[in-house]
Amino acid sequence: MKVALGVTGGIAANKAAEIVRLLQDCNVQVQVVMTRSAQEFVRPLTFAALTGRKVITGMFGPEGAESVPNLDSAVEHMAVAQEIDALVVAPATADTIAKLAQGIADDFLSTLHLATKAPVIIAPAMNVNMWEHPATQANLAILRERGVHIVEPDSGYLACGMIGSGRLAANETIVSAVMDALHATRELAGETVLITAGPTREPIDPVRYIGNRSSGKMGYALAEAALRMGAKVILVSGPTALKPPEPVEFIAVQTADEMRTAVLSKLEQATIVIKAAAVADYKPKQVASQKIKRKGPLTLELEPTADIVAEVGQRRDRQLVIGFAAETENVIENARKKLNSKSLDAIVVNDISKPGIGFDSEDNAVTILTADREIEVPKASKQQIALEILKVVSSLEQRRSAPQRTSR
């Protein structure tokens, strides 16, 4: 999740640093954009240090008497409009609110506002008379009408010495509004989710392997959904054509053995393990050191790979373990057997005999089995299915930690 945070020229500009930190805690990447006036209140360096990225301070590169306009910088900056999932302006001055309402685009922030299709959240902060002025209220009405989310300011003592409305809303309230706009929650905050994804490749010789049709889409969608729910994510993936979501700890593997090593080495850090990878059940007993030449018929002798799910089930202590099963017959019955025999907390079952779902498709339809529940999730995008799976995981997690919380 990427957010542009516009900081404008008011006393509350210094509070934006804490907003950056809170957003980062929710796995949100922040690109700070400052107006010229904002830089009179806080130095860009503060935000650059917090975010580890350049702060955008002007349309044509950094502004200042000695700076030369730079077109590359302008193009690079405009890419931000396409990349972001939300634009937040906090604090928003009366001046910037007026510009956004009227569609003026005379600096980077106001141009970005016109150039992006991402949701916009504005947290105004100003003197009470500025806030109550009919011009400001009319501008806010225009923005609200357009679907912009206004985080209402609080009332109280203002920096100017007056009392009334206009104090920047609490940072947590602003961050909650951003998370709502991103359809993100904090349900898995504090959890570390270890997810396996994709196929494995079991080598036959230096150029050939036994693989399977898994695309990794389900596992990557789970990683993305877990990030949106506030978790730290470790993604162990077989070879796929997908780009890992950010920010995850990414471990690329090829074979079932490599996946086993990676999973067991990270098990201690994890509180939830989701085994969505399609790990090969068999591998060639002998791997030829040279490319096998075509002669007559060839018989490959296979041996079972390590059963990673079962091993995780045995070794885990506090972790919730969720497995996947791709079945073609006696779907629920087979999956329930696997749930019990491998000591899993839940199993997500795919009926891969149905067309248009499962392997390598965008959609899926699953049944989630727990010890006492059977939850049908009808055909939907893998992103939607991932959210449904994680909601069940989150409810298992809450149930598990409830007695400990009350006894503390």
Ligand SMILES: Cc1cc2nc3c(=O)[nH]c(=O)nc-3n(C[C@H](O)[C@H](O)[C@H](O)COP(=O)(O)O)c2cc1C
């Ligand atoms: C000390 C000081 C504090 C200010 N605080 C605010 C404020 O809290 N809210 C506001 O709307 N304007 C405030 N202003 C006025 C803005 O800085 C001014 O309108 C500026 O043009 C805003 O530019 P910007 O919207 O591009 O950041 C303040 C000005 C000064 C000198």
